[in-house]
Amino acid sequence: MIDRRLFFNVDWVLVGSALVVSAIGAAVILSATHGGRSAGAEVKQLYALLVGVVGMLVVLTLDYRRLADRAPLLYLAAAGALAYVLFFGPRIAGTRRWLLVGGMQLQPSEFAKLAAALLVAKVFSESRKESLGLGDVLVPGAALGVLALLIAAEPDLGTAVCLVPMFLTVAFLAGLRMRAVVALCAVLAVAGGIGWQFALQEYQKTRVYTFLDPSLDPRGAGYQKIQSQIAVGSGGLTGKGYRNGSQSQLGYLPARHTDFIFSVLAEEMGFVGVAVVLALYLLVLWRALEAAQLARDRVGAFLAAAIAATLAFQVVYNVAMVAGLVPVKGLPLPFMSYGGSSIVSSFLGLGLVLNVRMRRFAN
């Protein structure tokens, strides 16, 4: 089933960087949660990491082209799962995001991203035109739009928005004309505006307003941004030391082991820690895009690029959010934020990227 020689072509630098970032992530989770309500989260995170790595290896055994061929099926399964949680999933903290499988909480939206990546790669690779117009992206756009709406309805705006850069990147690579790129951005902006008016929940609007002026509500929605900025800024060059950040240890930072994990790192490890982890992320993203460069066919290039674009968006947005540069949105930091579905899905995604690179010479 699998040629053993293929393993020589696995990108160990990419795997290694991702594992190092994940290990740092687990250590920061430990610092952020010890002695609290979520104590022991780093152990669960390591189990999820193990599952993710095994899943990644399983993905390696399957040819990405076979997977891409089954993209419509996977897409339907993902859409079905999303629709199911929306109607029948348990309500946790006001949202329906989870599927209970054997006592575990799974987040279908994390896996829907992979199905979406396979689908866009497949659909765009089948177009043989030199350059694409707006009409050519309508079908894949609509397909991803359905997924995005289902995820946004949970509500999980952050994950839904991840599909946008994925779609734009692949459409751009597939030869979408620059005029169309501009037009598409305009369409998305208008759609965003309409969504702002009608689809956004009040709390989401408040978040944007308080981002623009956090002092509007320092104890409320602006609180997260202010506290995160204080945590990051007070970390200084070398940080306050592991488990020594006053902002994280005394509970001023909200969601400190999930969405705001990076501000714990920034507070306790300082700019040095930030620079090291950002360098590792850059390495991961660079190698993933390199895999797209090296891909032997369009579907491989598109698949690797779709995964890389999504990861890049999540990393850049989350880190920018922690620094207070963009509005607070519930978006996990890949490899570092606590969350089983996120870490497994990230490693499965890496599996797809490695898959493309590994089979660049194969038949």
Next chain:
Amino acid sequence: MRIYEDLRVVQARLGVVQSMVVALVVLLTVSFWNLQVLKGRYYRTLAETNRSRPVPIAAPRGALLDRDGRILVENRPSFNVVLTPEHSEDLDGAIARLGRVLGMGEAQIRERVVRSAPPFGSVVVKVDASPEDVAALDARRLELPEVSIEVVPLRSYPLAAAAAHTLGRVGEVTERQLDSPAFAGLGPGALVGQAGIESQYNRQLMGKDGLRRVIVNSRGQEVAEADRRPPVDGPSLTLTLITDLQTAMEQAFAGKAGSAVALDPRTGDVLAMSSTPAYDPNRFTTGIEPALWSRLTGDPETPLMNRVIQGQYAPGSVFKIVIAVAGLEEGIITPTTSFYCPGYLSIYDTVFRCHKAIGHGMVNVHRALAQSCNVFIYQVGVRLEIDRIAHYARLMGLGTPTGIDLPHEAAGLVPSTQWKLRAQKAPWYAGETVSVAIGQGQTTATPLQLARLAAVVANGGRLVRPHLVKAIGGQAQEQAPPQPLGLKPQTLEVVKAGMCAVVNDHGTGWRARLSEIEVCGKTGSAQVVARARLQRNASNPLMQPHGWFVCFAPADEPTIAMAVLVEHGVGGASSAAPVAREILVRYFGTAIPAPAPSAAPSPRPLRAAVEREGAT
């Protein structure tokens, strides 16, 4: 089958994506450099103010002791229930639960939170909580993490209303006070003296608050202490008061409005000082209820006023001491000079009456004082003229504050030609001098001033400066020495003998007589309304004159000088002298039977005499 696709466009565009990713990561790195390295110091101070909070440690206010070290005012530990709204996950729920435990209305707690909570601070929900409340809250500590109990010293006045005006009271600093330099460095909610000694010596009594810097978590709970500067306790103040004499004075005034003050004539030590009606300063320490406050401020009997230093009354016949001294000093009379008293004096086209309608006959200065003859004093006063009278009145301490260490002392008034020109833009009429001579007219004085006047006669002609604080923190306070007034010894001897006769030799003050101790004194009554109006409203108690009695004892070596004023007591002889006697009995520790009325100088009841003429 091997299909080679044309990937050139894809690869070229991938290059664009790669550059974008690199650019974004570089941009982020620069942002973090800016945030962490360039602005690090700023955010470090923010993090520091986030986590550490200054918590003042209240310095215990200094105690007040009497001259023998007995406690007059002290602090007792009390419990405050404190709510920290910051980071309360469910403030409404917490307020509801707290209300149930304390038996307080939710609205009441919410109002306190809204009114006084600084954005990042805590609010005292209940002061002086009972041990039951504290136990109940302690048992629910986990349900109410935002509630804590603070142990704070609370001011306690074991004598309750006794000496209330002298000791004063404490209360929260007012906004007006916060603006004044005397209260610099204090914050809202600070407890400061609001009257009496508590106010006068506030700075010393407060000591210096200490400060704890504590590390708090995001729910405002203290997790550690960063450092601590201990408070400097307020020193205790030793007062000149004698507690037993003070209580005796309060008891002597039971049911009467008025005031009394006793001085040591040799030093000016205030031995006791009382003003009735009074109030219980304990009611102020935990924040006075608005209803009680408006009752106290609206009461026509002015319980908040310290009558001893703020009550300004006509001195009445007590002023005859001043006239006698002035007449003797100026050579207008000698001890043997006599005037004939037919019961009135007709002068300046007016008839001025003596209180004894049938007249005293031939009267010298000794008898004039003893029996309070108006006509003799009229004669001397007219010869002295107003400005010489004013000079001697001022010399003996009237018309200016005594300088006692209490706030808001009144000056009283000594009229003169100059004063009348300035205040009323009118010349002085000689006829007015006649009433001034017997202490009516515009002349006013405080009980403290008249006690000091008695002390001048008692101590051989020296003006003392009354004071209440003997020592601060065990350190004796330097006192201004008594000022010699340069009066002739003979003058003082004659006046003293006259005052002794007031009590002991057919005088008006016989009701103050003690069998073993020779008391010297002078009665007086201060008209509240003109005599004609009083006659029309003879039954209105509020129009009755005030009764005065000033005295000192023992006659040869006086150790106490005192002024007693009984409001609307009619005559000093009947109202104030018995009160003075009761106090003197306790002072000298002698239980002496009351003197028999048969010792009265006049067969006529005094009351009838009073109705005839105001001054007795």
